[in-house]
Amino acid sequence: MMEFCPKCGTEKGPFIKGFCIKCFLEDNKLIDIDKKFHIGKCKRCGKILVSGRWVKDDADNLAKFLMSKIKWHSLAKKSLDIEIVREAKGAKLYLNVSGEIEGEPITATYESFIEYRFQYCDACLKISSAYHEAVIQIRFQDKSKEKKVLFLVKEILASKLREDALAEIVKTIRRKNGLDLLIGSKKAAKLVVSELKKKYKASVKVSPSLIGITKDGKNKIRYTYSVRIP
Ligand SMILES: [Zn+2]
Numbered sequence: 366m367m368e369f370c371p372k373c374g375t376e377k378g379p380f381i382k383g384f385c386i387k388c389f390l391e392d393n394k395l396i397d398i399d400k401k402f403h404i405g406k407c408k409r410c411g412k413i414l415v416s417g418r419w420v421k422d423d424a425d426n427l428a429k430f431l432m433s434k435i436k437w438h439s440l441a442k443k444s445l446d447i448e449i450v451r452e453a454k455g456a457k458l459y460l461n462v463s464g465e466i467e468g469e470p471i472t473a474t475y476e477s478f479i480e481y482r483f484q485y486c487d488a489c490l491k492i493s494s495a496y497h498e499a500v501i502q503i504r505f506q507d508k509s510k511e512k513k514v515l516f517l518v519k520e521i522l523a524s525k526l527r528e529d530a531l532a533e534i535v536k537t538i539r540r541k542n543g544l545d546l547l548i549g550s551k552k553a554a555k556l557v558v559s560e561l562k563k564k565y566k567a568s569v570k571v572s573p574s575l576i577g578i579t580k581d582g583k584n585k586i587r588y589t590y591s592v593r594i595p
Pocket residue numbers: 370371372373374375384385386387388389
């Protein structure tokens with residue numbers, strides 16, 4: 366007896382559960398995936414929110430997000446390849462699924478879209494509200510050094526930004542003999558000051574001030590550094 370597809374009548378195999386592969390895929394999915402998702406994206410630094418954490422908007426993290434949303438149907442030797450096409454509003458995704466059913470290889474492509482919901486990540490929210498844990502007051506004997514020093518400060522902060530999202534100048538206030546720099550992170554500020562000390566033989570005075578109490582009862586301290594560059 367000749368085997369044929371009861372839906373389209375083709376006698377060309379292979380057959381899965383009695384149907385040709387084309388007809389089988391019309392009525393059966395290899396995975397379930399929503400057509401559209403929303404994902405938080407920081408409008409300042411561009412990070413995305415994946416399972417409660419702000420992370421880099423790269424292919425790995427988008428894939429990780431997507432993997433948690435996929436529901437697999439019974440498929441042996443399953444594999445998934447995700448193509449990402451970026452757009453201004455989000456990313457278009459092509460999910461190429463392959464595997465075996467009843468020993469027959471089968472592949473299908475599904476589309477989905479991740480749409481950005483623009484907001485601020487935790488760190489950028491702090492920065493945008495001028496939150497700062499340290500102030501560096503730089504005073505110059507020779508004001509012509511100002512430009513170079515500011516450049517160095519920015520360079521040091523930029524090198525820390527990956528691990529410390531608050532490593533930024535929140536505000537720059539120009540003074541007669543120098544600059545006041547409001548710095549988001551106290552750790553980064555400390556590093557900047559020690560570099561200025563080393564490179565310019567600056568004299569440094571630090572004065573802590575209490576700016577509040579944290580939720581778990583610890584003192585919140587802001588450090589003000591007076592840095593004199595000869
Ligand atoms: Zn068919």
